[in-house]
Amino acid sequence: MPATKPTRKPAAKKQPKTPPKSRATHGPLAPDRIAAILKALDEAYPAAECALIHHSPWELLVATILSAQCTDVRVNLVTPELFRRFPTPAALAQATLPELEELIRTTGFFHNKAKSIQGAAQKIVAEFGGQVPQTLAELITLPGVARKTASVVLGVCFGKAEGVVVDTHVFRISRRLDFAQGETPEKVEQELMRILPQNRWIDFSHQIIHHGRQVCAARKPLCDRCNLEPLCTSKDKIWQS
Numbered sequence: 001m002p003a004t005k006p007t008r009k010p011a012a013k014k015q016p017k018t019p020p021k022s023r024a025t026h027g028p029l030a031p032d033r034i035a036a037i038l039k040a041l042d043e044a045y046p047a048a049e050c051a052l053i054h055h056s057p058w059e060l061l062v063a064t065i066l067s068a069q070c071t072d073v074r075v076n077l078v079t080p081e082l083f084r085r086f087p088t089p090a091a092l093a094q095a096t097l098p099e100l101e102e103l104i105r106t107t108g109f110f111h112n113k114a115k116s117i118q119g120a121a122q123k124i125v126a127e128f129g130g131q132v133p134q135t136l137a138e139l140i141t142l143p144g145v146a147r148k149t150a151s152v153v154l155g156v157c158f159g160k161a162e163g164v165v166v167d168t169h170v171f172r173i174s175r176r177l178d179f180a181q182g183e184t185p186e187k188v189e190q191e192l193m194r195i196l197p198q199n200r201w202i203d204f205s206h207q208i209i210h211h212g213r214q215v216c217a218a219r220k221p222l223c224d225r226c227n228l229e230p231l232c233t234s235k236d237k238i239w240q241s
């Protein structure tokens, strides 16, 4: 029998390459949209800063503890006299609870807050050499200090972005902008940490807090004055360009 040529399998047809559909290239989390919103925030709030008046990490730590369920304006009225009387952790560690309660009474929840700042002062003296620690893991061991307070101090005083501060404004507006869907500040923070560049974590919170106070209020957002409006599809919008 004549030798037969081995038959070659026909080459498989090349499939056209199509980019995978993902939230990374489409929809509310598309990088272009996120970048446009960050740019608009930079334009509207180029110098957004923490509104709590402070002169040291210690003062900001105390002011942030006092700001729970209280306005920054009210805290700023209370802290000058508190820090005049007790300027350092060592001084405040020696204060009595009634003394502290009297000074911070108008910030609300003053029994708990007095215990927190006294406890934080004592622990900073006993375990951190009188200096506010500079890591999130250490800060959250202090009485009255949770992740949000720790991130405020780390970001504002030490320029360290270990988390995103999610207060009531950041929680509400991140969801309005479709940056997050989480039902708790902790979940929203995790979502923001996934989509925002780390070098924007600190500024983003400051800018959104200003935006929430000045424009994107909880009840009546001023959408007609909002420079994010063309990028916003929130059902809470009250005006559409």
Ligand code: SF4
Pocket (backbone or CB within 6 Å): 176, 215, 216, 217, 221, 222, 223, 226, 227, 228, 229, 232, 233, 234, 236, 237, 238
């Ligand atoms: S358009 Fe309205 S709802 Fe959207 S971010 Fe601006 S103020 Fe807030």
